[in-house]
Amino acid sequence: MRNLNLTPKFILVALAFICVLGACSDDVEIDPAVVEINRFVSQNMKDLYLWNTEMPALNPKTQPDTKAFFDELLYKKIDRWSFITDDVDELDNYFAGIRKELGYSLRGYYLKEGSDQVVAYVEYVEPGGPADRAGVKRGDLIIKVQDEDITPDNYSTLFFADKLTIGLGLITDSGLRDSPTSITFNSEVLQVNPILSHNVFNVEGKLIAYLAFTGFIDDFDDELQAVFAHFKAERVTDLILDLRYNGGGAVSTARLLASMICPASCAGKLFLRSAYNEGLEAAIKTELPDTYTDFFEDYFEDNVNNLDLSNLYVLTTQGTASASEMVIYSLSPYMNVVQIGEQTHGKYYGSTTIKDENKKHTWAIQPIIMRAENTDNSIDYGQGLIPDIKVNDDYTYPLGTTDDYLTAIAIQEITGAPMPTVQLKSGRMEYLKPASNLQFEEHPLKYEMHFNQK
Numbered sequence: 001m002r003n004l005n006l007t008p009k010f011i012l013v014a015l016a017f018i019c020v021l022g023a024c025s026d027d028v029e030i031d032p033a034v035v036e037i038n039r040f041v042s043q044n045m046k047d048l049y050l051w052n053t054e055m056p057a058l059n060p061k062t063q064p065d066t067k068a069f070f071d072e073l074l075y076k077k078i079d080r081w082s083f084i085t086d087d088v089d090e091l092d093n094y095f096a097g098i099r100k101e102l103g104y105s106l107r108g109y110y111l112k113e114g115s116d117q118v119v120a121y122v123e124y125v126e127p128g129g130p131a132d133r134a135g136v137k138r139g140d141l142i143i144k145v146q147d148e149d150i151t152p153d154n155y156s157t158l159f160f161a162d163k164l165t166i167g168l169g170l171i172t173d174s175g176l177r178d179s180p181t182s183i184t185f186n187s188e189v190l191q192v193n194p195i196l197s198h199n200v201f202n203v204e205g206k207l208i209a210y211l212a213f214t215g216f217i218d219d220f221d222d223e224l225q226a227v228f229a230h231f232k233a234e235r236v237t238d239l240i241l242d243l244r245y246n247g248g249g250a251v252s253t254a255r256l257l258a259s260m261i262c263p264a265s266c267a268g269k270l271f272l273r274s275a276y277n278e279g280l281e282a283a284i285k286t287e288l289p290d291t292y293t294d295f296f297e298d299y300f301e302d303n304v305n306n307l308d309l310s311n312l313y314v315l316t317t318q319g320t321a322s323a324s325e326m327v328i329y330s331l332s333p334y335m336n337v338v339q340i341g342e343q344t345h346g347k348y349y350g351s352t353t354i355k356d357e358n359k360k361h362t363w364a365i366q367p368i369i370m371r372a373e374n375t376d377n378s379i380d381y382g383q384g385l386i387p388d389i390k391v392n393d394d395y396t397y398p399l400g401t402t403d404d405y406l407t408a409i410a411i412q413e414i415t416g417a418p419m420p421t422v423q424l425k426s427g428r429m430e431y432l433k434p435a436s437n438l439q440f441e442e443h444p445l446k447y448e449m450h451f452n453q454k
Contacts, residue, residue: 030061030062030063030064031064033361034063034064034066035060035061036360036361037066037361037363038060038061038063038066038069039060040356040361040363041060041066041069041070041073041084041363041365042058042060042069042073044354044365044367045070045073045365045367047279047280047283048276048277048280048352048354048367048369049073049082049277049367049368049369050079050276050277050349050367050368050369050370050371051075051078051079051277051368052277052279053277053278054075054077055073055075056072056073058072058073066084066086066363067084067086070082070084070365071084079349079368080347081347081349081351081368082351082365082366082367082368083351083365083366084363084364084365084366085363085364085365085366086362086363087362088353088355088362088363088364089362091353091364091366092353095217095249095250095353096217096219097191097192097193097194097215097217097219097220098189098190098191098192099189099190099192100187100188100189100190101126101129101159101187101188101190102129102130102131102158102159102161102164102185102186102187103125103126103129103130103131103132103185103187103188103190104122104123104124104125104126104129104131104132104136105122105123105124105125105214105245106120106121106122106123106142106158106159107120107121107123107317107319107393107434108120108150108155108434108435108438109121109432109433109434109435110432110433110434110435111176111432112432112433113433116151116152117149117150117151118150118151118152118155118435118438119141119142119143119150119169119176119432120141120142120150120155120158121139121140121141121142121395122136122137122138122139122140122141122142122395123138123244123245123393123395124138124196124212124214124245124399125137125138126190126192126193127193127196129188129190130185130186130187130188131185133185134183134184134185135183136166136183136185138395138398138399139395139396139397140168141168141169141170141171142158142166142167142168142169143167143168143169143176143178144165144166144167144168144169144182145157145158145161145164145165145166145167146161146164146165147165147167147182152435152438155435155438160187161187162186162187163184163185163186163187164184164185164186164187165182165183165184166182166183166184167179167181167182168181168182168183171432192214192215192217193220193223194213194214194215194216194217194220194246194249195211195212195213195220195223195224195227196212196213196214196245196399196400197210197211197212197242197399197400198210198211198212198227198230198231198400199400199401200230200231200234200236201402201411203402203411203414203415203417204415204416204417206237206238206414206415207234207235207236207237207238208236208237208238208239208240208411208414209231209234209236209238209239209240209307210239210240210242210400210407211227211239211240211241211242212242212244212245212399212400213241213242213243213246213257214245214246215246215247215248215249216246216248216249216250216251216253216254216257216323216324217249217250217253218249218250218252218253220253221252221253221256224253224256224257224260225256225260225303225305228260228305228306228307229304229305231305231307232305232306232307236307238309238311238313238414239261239307239309239312239313240313240314240315240407240410240411240414241261241312241313241314241315241327242314242315242399242406242407243314243315243316243320243324243327243328244315244316244317244319244320244341244393244406245317245319245320246319246320246321246323246324247319247320247321247322247324247345248321248322248323248324248325248347249322249323250323251272251298251323251326251350253323254323254324254326254327254330255271255272255298255300255301256301256303257327258271258300258326258327258330258331259271259300259301259302259303259306260303260305260306260307261306261307261309261312261327261331261335262300262306262309262331262334262335263308263309263310263334263335264306264308265334266300266334266335267300267301267302267303267306268299268300268302269299269300269334269375270297270298270299270300270374270375271298271299271300271330271375272297272298272326272330272372272373272374273296273297273298273372273373273374273375274295274296274297274298274350274370274371274372274373275296275370275371275373276295276369276370277369280369281296284296309335310335310336311335311336311337311338311414312331312335312336312337312338313338313340313410313413313414314327314328314337314338314339314340315340315341315406315407315410316328316339316340316341316342316343316344316385316387317341317342317344317393318342318343318344318345318384318434318436319345320341320342320344320345320384320385321344321345321346321347322345322347322349322350324344325344325345325346325347325348325384325385326348326372328344328385329348329372329374329378329379329385330374330375332374332378333374333375333376333378334375338388338389338410338413339385339386339387339388339389340387340388340389340391340406340409340410340413341387341389341390341391341392341393341406342387342390342391342392342393343383343384343385343386343387343390344384344385345384346381346382346383346384346385348371348372348379348381349368349370349371349372350368350369350370350371350372351366351367351368351369352366352367352369353365353366354366354367389409389413391405391406391409393406394406397421402419402421403420403421404421405421405422408420408421408422409422
């Protein structure tokens with residue numbers, strides 16, 4: 001089993017080796033506390049960042065703003081995901097699913113072409129969270145925030161307000177109509193459970209498993225295995241994997257999930273190949289001559305809950321990213337994967353958390369350090385994964401039901417029998433324009449694929 005955690009001990013050894021090859025020096029002066037943090041940022045980026053050869057030559061002793069310094073180091077032609085924080089505990093909690101939030105997932109749309117007015121559909125609510133308790137439901141259309149129209153300037157308020165008031169509306173044949181309904185609720189710290197919904201449908205003699213999975217949080221690996229144990233006990237013949245609202249997470253959990261889906265013959269075969277920058281690859285091979293391949297290759301596990309499936313139906317949107325995409329492109333060479341929905345986000349790179357193990361400061365960086373490759377090198381790094389059946393998302397019906405539009409399309413593909421929801425599809429959302437430029441307003445780490453340091 002691959003240990004791709006890039007543990008603090010290994011990082012220190014690798015940095016020591018790399019520093020032998022180059023100059024690790026300093027000059028001029030600013031605030032000593034800032035300089036120390038800047039050096040931490042600079043040295044780790046030089047040694048670990050995937051695009052380190054594209055970084056500008058900036059002196060850490062002349063940079064008064066650490067976040068701005070980090071931002072200047074990024075290779076923005078490709079990198080939209082590397083991140084820095086001055087609160088490492090909050091970062092660790094985020095990856096563990098412990099987050100202060102309002103308890104829902106939204107997708108923003110421009111009301112019409114050329115308009116700055118934004119509306120937001122509720123994709124789902126966290127069960128028992130603030131939005132759920134306040135009565136917010138999947139499919140609600142939010143048209144007001146804090147009693148004002150929603151624009152790109154205030155859109156982020158929908159995610160980060162401590163106390164939020166939203167106004168709801170309706171789409172009718174004549175356009176947008178205000179509703180008298182407004183809802184007020186407060187953010188709070190939640191433990192997010194990524195297993196949003198799971199079910200087994202019996203349709204036309206087919207036992208079809210369904211799983212809505214919103215994040216690869218390894219603290220819930222046992223719960224995920226329990227779901228698949230249930231699917232196996234039910235003798236399911238097919239699986240609908242709903243990754244529409246899954247922006248990524250731990251590589252280890254992605255491998256676990258894929259290992260429970262793929263044909264049993266996949267066990268021991270290549271799941272993922274990782275490429276690092278030239279200096280880091282050399283350091284790994286030099287310091288670990290007998291085991292270095294563990295850092296470059298991941299393999300499917302032999303799992304007791306493996307369903308031994310031949311076909312997988314995956315539901316996607318532009319919010320399907322990173323580790324979610326990894327599951328799709330790593331399974332595709334080994335089984336028939338039918339992608340239904342929208343083109344995915346297009347992130348094929350992984351990061352790791354780098355922090356000061358001596359706790360001299362609370363800063364941490366989350367730089368991209370690897371590029372993912374599947375077994376047949378079939379990834380097109382210039383775009384997201386293209387669906388086999390292209391259709392826009394729809395929020396009319398609850399998740400985990402056969403009425404949900406994309407789920408119904410998958411069932412129709414599996415059984416060949418027409419589903420009523422597909423035949424009666426409404427066109428009420430067709431004129432709304434997805435506000436793709438607002439994706440990163442939610443959280444800069446939403447679309448992460450990361451290696452844990454546990």
